[in-house]
Amino acid sequence: MRALRLLAALLTLAAPAAQAQLAEGGARVLGLGRAGVALGGDAWGHTNPAAWAGLAEGRAALQASQAFGLSELRLGALTAALPTPVGTAALHARTYGFSERRETRVVVGLGRALPLSVTRRLDVGLAVGLESAATEGYASQTAVLVHAGVQGEVLPGLRGGLAARNLLGLGLGDTADLARSASTVPGLTVGLAYTPSERATLVLDADQDLDFGLSVRGGAEVQVVDALALRVGVSSAPVRYAFGAGVRAGPLRADLAVESHETLGLTPAVGVEIGF
Helix, strand or coil, rough: CCCHHHHHHHHHHCCHHHCCCCCCCCCHHHHHHCCCCCCCCCCCCCCCHHHHHHHCCCEEEEEEEEEHHHHHEEEEEEEEEEEECCEEEEEEEEEEEEEEEEEEEEEEEEEEEECCCCEEEEEEEEEEEEEEECCCCCCCCCEEEEEEEEEEEEEEECEEEEEEHHHHHHCCHHHHHHHHHHHCCEEEEEEEEEEEEECEEEEEEEEEECCCCCCEEEEEEEEECCEEEEEEEEEEECCCCEEEEEEEEEEEEEEEEEEEEEEEEEEEEEEEEEEE
């Protein structure tokens, strides 16, 4: 039974939909179809480390998700970001998997605003970390992670973003590529965030990595009232639909999201965040 459990998890990790399994980076982004490379002021900084530069206060957050309802694909993560005189410093940690197959990641980062003029600025960010993938009975693999990104206002109400992840993986050969986990594959994301009003945000991303085809992702967020936001999103390669909601009460925020994969089923995620 134990061997079958491990085999099932490894087969899932090796499937073409592997990029869809790691439901991380905050339930808000998951509810937007995983689009958000141009969204600023995000404590997770998952889609773009430049998002840390837009935070006006310190924030700490927790997230939990379970891909396709399988306990073997459960993920837990925490993040904290704090503005300092040199920029916003961030710390992120997450664990994913189960006892026979475990992926653990720790990342530190910095986001900083660079003034371009009196009224315009460019937000930049850099994140560096380690990820360890351990499979029972086999040697563990450790990868060094380097992510970088930029964000800036293109037009009034329209923000653009670009982020590159796992830059050190670009020089790895085919042998190393087979050994690393799906979450350490290099990739590039470009996108836009449009805010037609104070209560509505539209996002659109295009994501490309070395192992999969182009994924186009889009989402919309509507602030129904000050305390409640509703979200919807969709993405391709693989096709996924997402729905989410966010509730705010003072410095506290709770986010819920459910993502539906075209063949593998539902992935729920929940996050709690506090400002300080």
